[in-house]
Amino acid sequence: MAKIYGHRPxxxxxxxxxxxxxxxxxxxxxAVVDSSGSLKQSVSGYRDSAGQERSxxxxxxxxxxxxxxLSLGLTRERIVDQAWQENKYLKELYGQGERINDGLNLLxxxxxxKLTDIRVAASYSSDDVVETQVAGAGASQWxxxxxxxxxxxxxxxxxxxxxxxxxxxxxxxLAAPPRMDSTAVSAGLRHLSTxxxxxxxxxxxxxxxxxxxxxxYHLGVRQYVPFLSGAIHAAAYRGLNRGGLSTATLYGEVDSxxxxxxxxxxxxxxxxxxxxWRVYQEKEVGRAYGDVTQFGxxxxxxxxxxxxxxxxxxxxxxxxxxxxxxxxxxxNEGLTATTANFGLAGKF
Amino acid sequence: xxxxxxxxxxxxxxxxxxxxxxxxxxxxxxxxxxxYEKEHLLKPAMDDARLQSLEPVYARSTAAQFEKLAAGAxxxxxxxxxxTCGI
Numbered sequence: 044m045a046k047i048y049g050h051r052p053x054x055x056x057x058x059x060x061x062x063x064x065x066x067x068x069x070x071x072x073x074a075v076v077d078s079s080g081s082l083k084q085s086v087s088g089y090r091d092s093a094g095q096e097r098s099x100x101x102x103x104x105x106x107x108x109x110x111x112x113l114s115l116g117l118t119r120e121r122i123v124d125q126a127w128q129e130n131k132y133l134k135e136l137y138g139q140g141e142r143i144n145d146g147l148n149l150l151x152x153x154x155x156x157k158l159t160d161i162r163v164a165a166s167y168s169s170d171d172v173v174e175t176q177v178a179g180a181g182a183s184q185w186x187x188x189x190x191x192x193x194x195x196x197x198x199x200x201x202x203x204x205x206x207x208x209x210x211x212x213x214x215x216x217l218a219a220p221p222r223m224d225s226t227a228v229s230a231g232l233r234h235l236s237t238x239x240x241x242x243x244x245x246x247x248x249x250x251x252x253x254x255x256x257x258x259x260y261h262l263g264v265r266q267y268v269p270f271l272s273g274a275i276h277a278a279a280y281r282g283l284n285r286g287g288l289s290t291a292t293l294y295g296e297v298d299s300x301x302x303x304x305x306x307x308x309x310x311x312x313x314x315x316x317x318x319x320w321r322v323y324q325e326k327e328v329g330r331a332y333g334d335v336t337q338f339g340x341x342x343x344x345x346x347x348x349x350x351x352x353x354x355x356x357x358x359x360x361x362x363x364x365x366x367x368x369x370x371x372x373x374x375n376e377g378l379t380a381t382t383a384n385f386g387l388a389g390k391f
Numbered sequence: 392x393x394x395x396x397x398x399x400x401x402x403x404x405x406x407x408x409x410x411x412x413x414x415x416x417x418x419x420x421x422x423x424x425x426x427y428e429k430e431h432l433l434k435p436a437m438d439d440a441r442l443q444s445l446e447p448v449y450a451r452s453t454a455a456q457f458e459k460l461a462a463g464a465x466x467x468x469x470x471x472x473x474x475t476c477g478i
Contacts, residue, residue: 087449097453157474185474188423235472238428241437257460267431274436282460299460307436307445315435317445323458342454344447370450374457382450 080106085366085386092379094125101386110155116148122170136172136205144170158185160194173204183231192233200225209293213331217290225251239267243278255286255296263303271308276319278303288330295329295336313350319343337375344370364388432472439470 082104089097099120106113120143127133127140146168153161164179181196202223209217227249234242247259263278280301288296305319321342328335346368366386373379424432435441455461 089449089453099449154474160470183470189426189472189474190423235424235429235432238424239431241432241472259460265437267434267437269431272434272436274434276442284460294459297459299458301461307442309434309436312435315441315445317442319447321451323461325458325460327459338458340454340458342447342450344450346445346447348441348444364444366444368445368447368450370447372450372454376457378457380450380454382447382453384447384449386444 078106078108079390080104081388081390083364083386083388085384087382087384089380089382091372091381092377096123096125097121103388110153112150112152114148114150116146118144118146118148118168120144120146131209132207135207142170142172144168158189159183173202175203176201181229190235194229194231194233196227196229196231198227198229200227207293211331212329212334215290215331217293217330219293220253220291223251223253225249225254239269241265253289253291255284255288257282257284259283273306273308276303276305276307285328292330295327295334297325297327299323299325313352315348317344317346319346340372340374342370342372344368362390364390426473426476429473429476433476437472 083102085099085101085103087097087099087101089095089099097120099118101116101118103114103116122142122144124130124133124140127137133140146166148164148166150162150164152163155161160183162179162181164177164181166175166177168175177198177200179196179198181194183192183194185192200223204219204221204223206221207219211217227247229245229247231243231245234244236242241264243261243263243265245259245261247261249257249259251257260281261278263276265274265276267274278301280299280303282297282299282301285296285298300323302322303319304321305317307315307317309315319342321344323338323340323342325338326335327338347366349365351363351365364387366384366388368382368384370382371379372382431437451461
């Protein structure tokens, strides 16, 4: 392990620490009657009109042991920027147009009396220049005869990167701190409003050492339409990141609106298709002279999941799941991007 | 003379929706669903685990490099709409 990741000692240490734990849990899972798990491999690709290409390989393992669950995810992403020499940030930090980002995600959960969920999560990613560590914990509780679920989550994010400076319009030097710390608290409600309607609401407050307090509000509705065997999903998000700005931030005060609309169609119990549209609008007020910049984007996506019956002898009696998707992103700055993904998951 | 204060219907911030949202939750919260009424809420099109596989996650995370507040709010909780069904 250390040999493979010799240039990434921290990631190697994380993997070395996690591997025996996972092996132990897997071994225990096989020995316990009430256990199940899944293994998923996925590939994704991204290309945009600015000359950036991304390709990602992911491996996810999930183990459920009675009331406990453990998920481990490993990713490797290759990013190639054709126009990196015109990008001052990439030129200064990476000095080349290609980089590899490795990631590790861990999520452990425990359910108490079927109604209370407790979860802890940790993730680490690095491309040798920028390093991100995230730790989080949360809990949720069903109440009112399992009609309302309340949840509370706490997340801590630490990003380490080389110092980077730009000159603002008023000739003030803006310098991003080499270490960015942020803490976010999120409170959510999920309400089963009618036999076919689910309502979701979340409020998140995020405090960071280089930005004013950020507030996020989310309101969503899922409506099942029985005669069409499908559901419409609608959600609105509001983000507010306003307040006094110091010279430790590279952009101005920001607020945003996001709308998300999707139709999920069931084709039998084995196949589901999701067609989605997401629209994003962002207003930025500059630090120096209060100049206003508007940014907008659209994202269209089609995703499909299909489960192959466990009775198929080719699968040795194990159910298999196929996932695939395609998305198109467009911004008001003339940028267009295309992504595609394919995944294969096996249950055991 | 009674002076009626004009109501500002412009939603200057999403916080203006907090009161109707809480009212909606309280009113609809008065009725609780029985397990047999949750048949449709347990369908794949409403189920969190299945929807996670159908989300364009990679497209959103890569597009987020252009959007400063794209991260939004991560919804906690989730799971089955009827956790004790099947006892």
